[in-house]
Structures are given as C-alpha cells and as structure tokens.
Amino acid sequence: MECGTVITRVLAEAARSGARVVRRGFSGASPESATRSLTRLARELDADSRLIAIGLDDLPPSDESCTLRQARALRKLWSAGALVLFSVYPEARQLVERLPECTKVSAALLLDQCVSAPETDRCAHDRARLTRGIPRLARALGARGKERPVDSPSPAYLDALGEVVELSLRPTLSDEERRLRLAMLLLGRGTRGDLRLVLGEAPSDLLEGLRADAPLFGVSGGLRRFCALSSLSRGSLLTCLRHASSACALFPDVPAACLGLLVDHGDLRRAAALATLPECAPALSKVVSRGAEFLDLGEVALVLHSLKLAGDERPDAAGRLESAARALTSSHSPLALDARGSARVAGEAESLFVDARRVLRGELPIARPDTPVRGRLRNRLMAHVRACVLMRRGAFSAALAMLVCGPEEGERESVSGGLLAIDRELARLMTGGSPRESSPAAEQAEGFMRRRPLKGLMGYVAVLDLVRALMSDDDGSVAELEALSSRYERSEDTLVQIVALACGAVADLRGGSAARAKIRASLAGTLAHGAGVEYLERASRCVAEIAAVRLGEGLGPATTEGQSDDLGSVCALVRGVLLSDDGSAIPSLPEGIPWDAVWLIRVLGTGLGKFSLGLIEGMPTAWRRAASANGPLRPHAAAPKVPASQGGPGKTRKPVDLRLLGGFELRVRGVLIADWKLERRNAKAMLEYLVLHGGGAKRFQLVDQVWPDSDYDSGFNRAYQATSVLRREVAEIDPNLSLLMAGRTSGEIMVDTSVIGCDVDAFRAAAREAVDSRDDARKLEYARAAERLYVGDLYVPTLDATGFISSMRESLRNLYADAMVEGSAAALRLGRERTATRLAENAVRANELREDANSALVRALRACGRGVEADRRLRSFEARLRRGRGELTAAPDETAGQ
CATH class of the missing domain: 1.25.40 (Serine Threonine Protein Phosphatase 5, Tetratricopeptide repeat)
Incomplete structure (x- = not known):
C-alpha cells in the first residue's frame, strides 16, 4: 500500500518545520532484533528536548512478550513528545491492539482515489479495474488517460503487479492464509465453494481480513465470491505464476487442485497456463480427459506431455488424441x-x-x-x-x-x-x-x-497468402506472388504445392516467361489429377493452354466432360479467345454470373496484355461487372521492373554470375560450378574478396586475408595456385572466357568486372535508391527490389583473417534494414498497409534492437487494424531493449525514497 511513501512525505514536512527526523526500517528483521532496536531508540531519544519525528517501516509480527516491550518503547517515545509513525502488516496487528490511543490508517484509506471515480468516466473505470486502488499499481500504470487496454497492460504495470504478488505471499503469513491467497491467485475468480473444493475450507475470518486489507484478491461484501487481479488478462496471470512459484513449490497440492477445478469448470486457457507449473504434473490426467479441447487452443505440447505422463493408464482414445496432436505439429504425414x-x-x-x-x-x-x-x-x-x-x-x-x-x-x-x-x-x-x-x-x-x-x-495460411497475392493487382504483386510461389511449390502438402505451382504459372505469364508458366501449370495439373482435385486440375490446364499458345503451340482437342459448370464456362471463353484474335470463335455464354470461377476471370483479365483485353471484350456484360466489382480489370498491369543493372542473380547479361547473398554460387554461362571444386586452394574465399574489394587487390592483401599463416613468398605461390583453379574451372565451360587478370609490375590480381556480375552490387544500388529517393512510389519500388535480392546475409568463407567480409556482412545487413524501414514508411503513406507490415518485419528480423524498425512495424500493424499484435510487438521490443542494454529496474524502496 506504499506506506513508506506516506511516512516519507510526513517526515519531509516535519523536517521543513525544523524537527529532527529519525527513520528506521525493519523489513526482514526478527521480532527480537526489532524489539531491541526500538528499546534502544527510546532510551537514546528520551533525553532529547527537540521536536522529533520518527518513522518506523514494517515492524514485524511478534509474540506477546516482544509486542509488550515494543508497545512500552513506543509509549515512551510519545511521552517524550516525539511524533511516531509506524507501519505494520495485517498479521502484526497485535501491536496495534496494545496501543488503543494511536490513530490507525487502514488500507482502505490508502487506496488511490480512482476507485471512487464515477463509472461514466471510462478511463477512470478501467484504471480502477486494473489497480483496485493499490497505490503501487496506480503509480506504475501512468498518468490518467494514457493507460493501455485492460487486456494489454504495460510492462511497468506487470512488474509492479509481480512485486505486489510476492508481498501478498510473504513468509510472515500463516500457512493457512498463504494457501488461501495462493488458491485465489491461481483460480483468478470463483466462489467460496470453489475454495472449499481446493483447500477443504475457507475460514470467514481470513476472507474478511482479505476483504479489508488486500484489494488484490477482490473479495465480495458477502464473502461469497472473489475476483483477483490475476484474472484480468493472460499477462497478469503469467506474471502471478512467475512470482508465486516459490509458494507453489511450498504447497504443491494447491496448484494441482486448482488445475483440476479449472478443467472441470471449462476454463481451459487458464488451466493450460497453470499446467506449466511442475507441481501440476499429478493432475495432468485432467488434460488428457479433455485433450481435444486443449488441442483446439493450440496446447499441443501440453497434450503430448500429459499423454507421456499417463503412460499405460491412458484412456482408450489416447491413440486418436496422439494422432491428432502429431497431425497438428508435424509437416510430415500424420499418424x-x-x-x-x-x-x-x-x-x-x-x-x-x-x-x-x-x-x-x-x-x-x-x-x-x-x-x-x-x-x-x-x-x-x-x-x-x-x-x-x-x-x-x-x-x-x-x-x-x-x-x-x-x-x-x-x-x-x-x-x-x-x-x-x-x-x-x-x-x-x-x-x-x-x-x-x-x-x-x-x-x-x-x-x-x-x-x-x-x-x-x-498450409492453410500458405494457401490464403497465395490467393491474396494472386487476386491482388497492386504494383509489385507479381514479385510477391513469385516469391510466395517459389517458397511453397516444394511444400510437403500436396494441396499447397498445387496452388503454389498454379499461382507461380500466373506470375510467370504476367512476367513474360511462358515456357516456365507452362511447366508449372502442367505440373500443377498432374499433381491435382493424382490427388483427385478435379477443379484445380482443370484450372491448371486452362493456364497451361494460355502458356502453350504464347509459345506458338497449338491447342489440343477440347474436353467436354464436366464442362457445364462455372469453371467450364470460363474455360470455354478462354479457349475462344485463344483460338480467334477477332473474337469470332468465342462461343455463346450463359448470362448467369459464374460465381465459382469469377476469380479466374479476374486473374486472367489482369496483366496478360492482348489476351486479357480479348477476354474482357468477349465475356458477357454481367460477367465483366462481377469481375470488376472490387476494382477495374487492368490488362496491361505489371510489376515495376528493376533496371538492368539491378537485375539480380540469374538475370544479369554478363556471362559470369556470382551470388553471395544467402550463400555462395558461381555460374558461368548459366552452368553452376560445384562448391567442392572452388574450395580447393581457397579459390572461393579469394574470389569473394576480390569482387567485394572493388574488383582487385594487391597480392600481399590477399595473403593477409586468405592465407594469414603463410609468409609472403609462400602466400604469393598459393594465390597463383588459387588463380589457376578458377581459370581452369571457368575454361571447362567457356575456353574463351578470361575471368582473372594479374599485373606483374603492380603486384595486383584483378577480376574482369565486364564479364562478372554480383548480386551484392545490384542489392546495394537498389537499397541505396530506396533510402535516398524522395518519391514514395520509387522508394517502394526499389525497396521491393532490395527485398527480392537480399535472400540472406552475405556469405562468409571459412577464412576471413582481416574481418573484411564480416564487417561488410554487417554493413549490408544494416543497409537492408534501412531500405526496409524506408520502404515500409513509403508503403504506409501510399495506403499499402500489408506491404508496409511485411517490409517492417524484414527490418526487425535484420536487427531486432533497431528502434525505427520496431516503430515502423508497430505503425504498420495498427494501420492494418492489428492493434493487439502491435502492442505485443512493442512490449517484446522493450523487453529485448532492456536485456540488450543490461538495464536493471530500481528497487521499490529506492524508488520510494527518491
């Protein structure tokens, strides 16, 4: 109740009036030592004629003999004219009973005034719910009007709540009262009957004392119900569990009984939190009895752990329950x-x-x-x-x-x-x-x-991501669709793989790669046929036909089986557009809107140029209106193109392509050179250093970087051998290609930058443009280009003696984070909240302690309407920041003294 703060203020006022101030603290002191200290203090101050103000904090509960001596010492101080203020816990009230002449200030008088605010004041009402007027919590909650939602309290509030919980379970209480308080904290809310089921009894005198002295537990006027602060949010519960762990270990039967009662009452989310306590292990059979419901809450690990503890005593349904748990957690075939x-x-x-x-x-x-x-x-x-x-x-x-x-x-x-x-x-x-x-x-x-x-x-989330990207017509949606398709087309889930391949085929068509689109669509159709998913098979075949016509191939015979549904009508329209440039081959189509295939109309009517125009012109008016209900079709829409100099890996026109982001990969004329060949003589480390060092380096610099254990004579010889390895591997693919050049007079080894392209250069150019550009659309365009190019951190070889590669790796990572932050801000200003969130998440992954990256992510999440997740991310960042800086929270008594 912050009694120390009240005493501090009174003593400060007395000091300003010219009184002598004496302060003693007895927290953790034994009754005997506290009694001796009081007696000695009374003897020392008895002869002092000045006005004296004395503050005594937390006098401990004592037996009758010590209490009698303490009361005698306090009366002696009063009779000498001293002003004495002392604080005691409720269990030490025996001392107060021996001093009927003293003025008593109860816990109710120390409550924060927010508890008396009218309920029409929503802010004050929420503040009262969160604090119950407990001064320590009210101070931690902050200024009025700045509180967070009740279900998402601030870290400062949770820290203060943890301190209050520890003080509420202090060892000076009797075991009976500590058990009662622990049960109320673990249950959160309930009735007196619940407490009897857990503890066997619930004494009225203890409940009455909690109602008067401990608002933390929220005991009702009739002592029939309680509602502890641990019931307000999951964060409050986890804080209470963390700070009540020692009491749980002392009374292990209480948390086990609370877990069983919570499961019986159906409060499974709270029961799952309690089940993490080791003392609840004997009661985990209750979890198995309602295992499916716990699985529904995502508590798979808890269910598997409970099944393991149950052993041979598991119920008959344990096999099905384990199969379900494995199915939820494994990306492989379920049991x-x-x-x-x-x-x-x-x-x-x-x-x-x-x-x-x-x-x-x-x-x-x-x-x-x-x-x-x-x-x-x-x-x-x-x-x-x-x-x-x-x-x-x-x-x-x-x-x-x-x-x-x-x-x-x-x-x-x-x-x-x-x-x-x-x-x-x-x-x-x-x-x-x-x-x-x-x-x-x-x-x-x-x-x-x-x-x-x-x-x-x-896989369901993956399918949703793919469909969203497929249906989007924003600038850059092709790149996003391609990235998602590449990520999921090797999924172990057949359905996800089919959808990813079909979406990738559409991305290829929009990007102009008809050959790859045909391969992907045909493969999607084959997989769908094997899985018996006829609808996806037919849709994939339709996309494959478009790709085949773009490659100059003819259309095969039309299949008539099962073509009378919505998809069949749209596929007939597609074939008609493909067979005739003037639309004369388009069959008559029903006027009814094909709602089950309107997605295909919108997908094929976007970004495919002449074909999309023919499709739009050939479809009935009702179809066109339905497909355009959420925005006009954009036949010529395409993703922003990255300049040729920033084409990225695999798209450069130079004969040699070096990839260093996310791993090492060297291709000559499109042919990949195996890593093990370049590992010989440290040729890989030498090539990376030369390319990143501006295209060349002195021989002694190479020796210091790659062969630090050699002298310069032997190091020069090793550099020559590594150069020979590189030349030989390149010559096996293209004998006329010269990659390396050596200057005898200058002692320098260089790579021919006119024949080799590196993804680091392309990424650096795109990222810098994203950071420096003042145009939001251009900034976002280049930020997306940088995102596509930065597939991972810079490859660091086994030998990096000078640390040059490691320092450049860190520099590129910071540049990537800069580009993502700037791109997220630009996307947010352009109204593209999802893109802003994705780019901000990239920045946070690059450096989780960057304040601007976390701020950008929080702003983007809130713009998307995901306020709860934004607050969670903010709390997580604040916690990481405290751990990273090694900051320590000041002790409560020090804070009060200040």
Whole structure:
C-alpha cells in the first residue's frame, strides 16, 4: 500500500518545520532484533528536548512478550513528545491492539482515489479495474488517460503487479492464509465453494481480513465470491505464476487442485497456463480427459506431455488424441487412424483434426460431410471439413453460404475458430471478394497459427497468402506472388504445392516467361489429377493452354466432360479467345454470373496484355461487372521492373554470375560450378574478396586475408595456385572466357568486372535508391527490389583473417534494414498497409534492437487494424531493449525514497 511513501512525505514536512527526523526500517528483521532496536531508540531519544519525528517501516509480527516491550518503547517515545509513525502488516496487528490511543490508517484509506471515480468516466473505470486502488499499481500504470487496454497492460504495470504478488505471499503469513491467497491467485475468480473444493475450507475470518486489507484478491461484501487481479488478462496471470512459484513449490497440492477445478469448470486457457507449473504434473490426467479441447487452443505440447505422463493408464482414445496432436505439429504425414475403427470415430474431434491435416495432403477426409456430430468443437471442425470438401470441388459460393449460416466461429484464438475464419476468407476471395478488405478475423487467425507450433496446419495460411497475392493487382504483386510461389511449390502438402505451382504459372505469364508458366501449370495439373482435385486440375490446364499458345503451340482437342459448370464456362471463353484474335470463335455464354470461377476471370483479365483485353471484350456484360466489382480489370498491369543493372542473380547479361547473398554460387554461362571444386586452394574465399574489394587487390592483401599463416613468398605461390583453379574451372565451360587478370609490375590480381556480375552490387544500388529517393512510389519500388535480392546475409568463407567480409556482412545487413524501414514508411503513406507490415518485419528480423524498425512495424500493424499484435510487438521490443542494454529496474524502496 506504499506506506513508506506516506511516512516519507510526513517526515519531509516535519523536517521543513525544523524537527529532527529519525527513520528506521525493519523489513526482514526478527521480532527480537526489532524489539531491541526500538528499546534502544527510546532510551537514546528520551533525553532529547527537540521536536522529533520518527518513522518506523514494517515492524514485524511478534509474540506477546516482544509486542509488550515494543508497545512500552513506543509509549515512551510519545511521552517524550516525539511524533511516531509506524507501519505494520495485517498479521502484526497485535501491536496495534496494545496501543488503543494511536490513530490507525487502514488500507482502505490508502487506496488511490480512482476507485471512487464515477463509472461514466471510462478511463477512470478501467484504471480502477486494473489497480483496485493499490497505490503501487496506480503509480506504475501512468498518468490518467494514457493507460493501455485492460487486456494489454504495460510492462511497468506487470512488474509492479509481480512485486505486489510476492508481498501478498510473504513468509510472515500463516500457512493457512498463504494457501488461501495462493488458491485465489491461481483460480483468478470463483466462489467460496470453489475454495472449499481446493483447500477443504475457507475460514470467514481470513476472507474478511482479505476483504479489508488486500484489494488484490477482490473479495465480495458477502464473502461469497472473489475476483483477483490475476484474472484480468493472460499477462497478469503469467506474471502471478512467475512470482508465486516459490509458494507453489511450498504447497504443491494447491496448484494441482486448482488445475483440476479449472478443467472441470471449462476454463481451459487458464488451466493450460497453470499446467506449466511442475507441481501440476499429478493432475495432468485432467488434460488428457479433455485433450481435444486443449488441442483446439493450440496446447499441443501440453497434450503430448500429459499423454507421456499417463503412460499405460491412458484412456482408450489416447491413440486418436496422439494422432491428432502429431497431425497438428508435424509437416510430415500424420499418424493414420485404424482403418477398422475409422467409421466409428469419424465424428470424433480427434479424427476431425486429422481430417484437417489430410485435406492439405490432397487426401479425402475420413468423416463424411453428412456425419452427425454433437458439441461445439465438433460442429466447428466438421464445418471446416465440409467447407474444404466444397472448395475442393470448386463450390466456393456454397461453401461461403454454409460458413455464413454455419456454427459460430467460437474463439478466434483457437484452431477450429482460426480454420473457419481462414475458410471464410478463402471462399470470399474466390467468389470475387476484394483482397484489400481483409477480414480482421482472418488476420487474427493467421497470427494465432504463426504464434503456435502448428506446422501441420500452416498450409492453410500458405494457401490464403497465395490467393491474396494472386487476386491482388497492386504494383509489385507479381514479385510477391513469385516469391510466395517459389517458397511453397516444394511444400510437403500436396494441396499447397498445387496452388503454389498454379499461382507461380500466373506470375510467370504476367512476367513474360511462358515456357516456365507452362511447366508449372502442367505440373500443377498432374499433381491435382493424382490427388483427385478435379477443379484445380482443370484450372491448371486452362493456364497451361494460355502458356502453350504464347509459345506458338497449338491447342489440343477440347474436353467436354464436366464442362457445364462455372469453371467450364470460363474455360470455354478462354479457349475462344485463344483460338480467334477477332473474337469470332468465342462461343455463346450463359448470362448467369459464374460465381465459382469469377476469380479466374479476374486473374486472367489482369496483366496478360492482348489476351486479357480479348477476354474482357468477349465475356458477357454481367460477367465483366462481377469481375470488376472490387476494382477495374487492368490488362496491361505489371510489376515495376528493376533496371538492368539491378537485375539480380540469374538475370544479369554478363556471362559470369556470382551470388553471395544467402550463400555462395558461381555460374558461368548459366552452368553452376560445384562448391567442392572452388574450395580447393581457397579459390572461393579469394574470389569473394576480390569482387567485394572493388574488383582487385594487391597480392600481399590477399595473403593477409586468405592465407594469414603463410609468409609472403609462400602466400604469393598459393594465390597463383588459387588463380589457376578458377581459370581452369571457368575454361571447362567457356575456353574463351578470361575471368582473372594479374599485373606483374603492380603486384595486383584483378577480376574482369565486364564479364562478372554480383548480386551484392545490384542489392546495394537498389537499397541505396530506396533510402535516398524522395518519391514514395520509387522508394517502394526499389525497396521491393532490395527485398527480392537480399535472400540472406552475405556469405562468409571459412577464412576471413582481416574481418573484411564480416564487417561488410554487417554493413549490408544494416543497409537492408534501412531500405526496409524506408520502404515500409513509403508503403504506409501510399495506403499499402500489408506491404508496409511485411517490409517492417524484414527490418526487425535484420536487427531486432533497431528502434525505427520496431516503430515502423508497430505503425504498420495498427494501420492494418492489428492493434493487439502491435502492442505485443512493442512490449517484446522493450523487453529485448532492456536485456540488450543490461538495464536493471530500481528497487521499490529506492524508488520510494527518491
């Protein structure tokens, strides 16, 4: 209650009045030593005739003999004319009872005045909820009007809360009261009956004392209910658990009983937090009993740990539960259910988790869509399975209708709720929804999936990312689509791989690479055929036909089977445009809008030039209006082109291409030279040094850098041998190509910069332009170019004796962060919040302690409507900053003294 602060102020006022001030602190002192100190102080000050003000902090609880002597010493000080202020904890009230003449200041009088504010003042009301008027918490919360949301308190507040929790579980309390307080903190809120179930009893006198002296626990007037501050947010709970760990170790039966009660009451999220305590291990069988619900919260590690502890005593459903847990966490094939019992368990929540994994692998779910289920979790998971089955057939409008009218999403911070939010967003986008109007629920679901170790379901997030990039027509969307496609086209999930290859084919068509587009689309069609996903197979074949015509090939015979649906109508339109330049071959099309294939109209009507124009002109007016509902089609839209000098790896026109970002790769005329060949004689380290050193170096500089253990004579010979290795490897591919030059008189070895191109130079030019440009559009264009080029940190060879390469690696990383920060700011000013968030995240990954990078990320997240994640990122940055600088928080008594 900050009694020390009150005493400090009173003593300061007495000192200004000319009184002599004496201060004694008894925190941690034994009753005997405190009694001796008081007696000695009374004897010393008895003869002093001046006005004396005495402050005594935290007199300890004592037995009857010590209390009698302490009261006698205090009366002696009063009789001598001294003003005495002393503070005691409630358990030391025996001393106060022996001094009926003293004026008592109760805990209620020390509360912050915010508790008396009218409820119409929302700011004061939230402040009262967070602090209960406890002065230490009110001071940590900050000035009125600047508080964070109740569910996201500041780090300073959480630190103060931790101190209050430790003081509330102090060793001077009786074991009975400490157990009661610990149970109330762990449960967070409940009734007196709950406390009886945990502790066996809940004495009225202790509850009455907590109501009067400890607002932290929020005991109601009738002593029937309580609501501790640990129930306000997850951060408050974790802080309480961290600072109550010693009390939990002392009373291990209390946290175990609290865990069991929380599971029985259905407060599983709080139970999952308690389950991290080692004292809760005996009660983890409760977790197994409701394992599917814990899996839904993302607590996979907890479920697996509980199953391991259960051993042979696990229930019959433990096998299904373990299969579900493995399916959620593994990117490999999930454990298969027993085929003989698959029909019996098809509607169980555990099997539905496995079905969610099977869909990503291109397999049909075990559960039939018409399988009856009971329970909210099963209903949500079954709705996800039904939506996946519909979207697998291309019935996106039916899936959207089913999801809109289906079961409630439940908690968005859950697996089932997140899957439904992603399903709804996918169905919305595929039926013509705008990618610029992303659902907050989908973004929250993505964040939940990424924060939790749910590798088995990350394919849904990948598909959503790909579809968003595919449907976007922003400048630079081609580069983003290509990057995402390249990342996911080797996914172990067949469905993700098919979608990535199809999206990559569209990116290639928009970028002018028809040959690669045909290969990707054909491969996507083959994979879709093998997985039985007919809709994706037909869509991929359609894209492959466009690529084939662009390559000058003819169209094969049209397949008529299954062409009467929406996709068939759009594919017929595509073939008509491909077969006739003047539109005479376009068949008659139904006027009804093909909602299940309107996405394909928008994709093919964007960025494909003449073909897109023919498609737009050949489709019915109703189709055109539906495809243009969220923005006009842009037939000639294309990504901004990076200048030729910044073409990046693999796109330079020079015969030799050297890649140093993200690894070492040397190509001559497009042919890759194996690393093991360049490792001989340290040729790789020498070439990198020469290229980064401006194209040449003195021989003695090479020796100091690559062969530091050699003298100059032997070092010069080694440099000659390394040069021979490089020349020989280049000559095997192109005998007429000369890469290295040596000057005998100057003693210098040089690379011919006219024949070799390096991605470092291209990246450096793009990043500097992104930093220096004053035009936001140009700044963003070059920031994206720098992002594409910087695929990783600069390669550092095994020999870097002078540290030249390491210092350049750090310099390039900082330049990359600069470009990403500037690009994020430019994207935010241009209204492209998603791009701003991605670029800012790149900057934070490059240097997590950069304040401007973290500030840019927080601004971008808030602009996207992701305020909760922005606050979490800000708190994380502040914590990293404190750890990085080695700052220590001042002790509470020192802060009060100041």
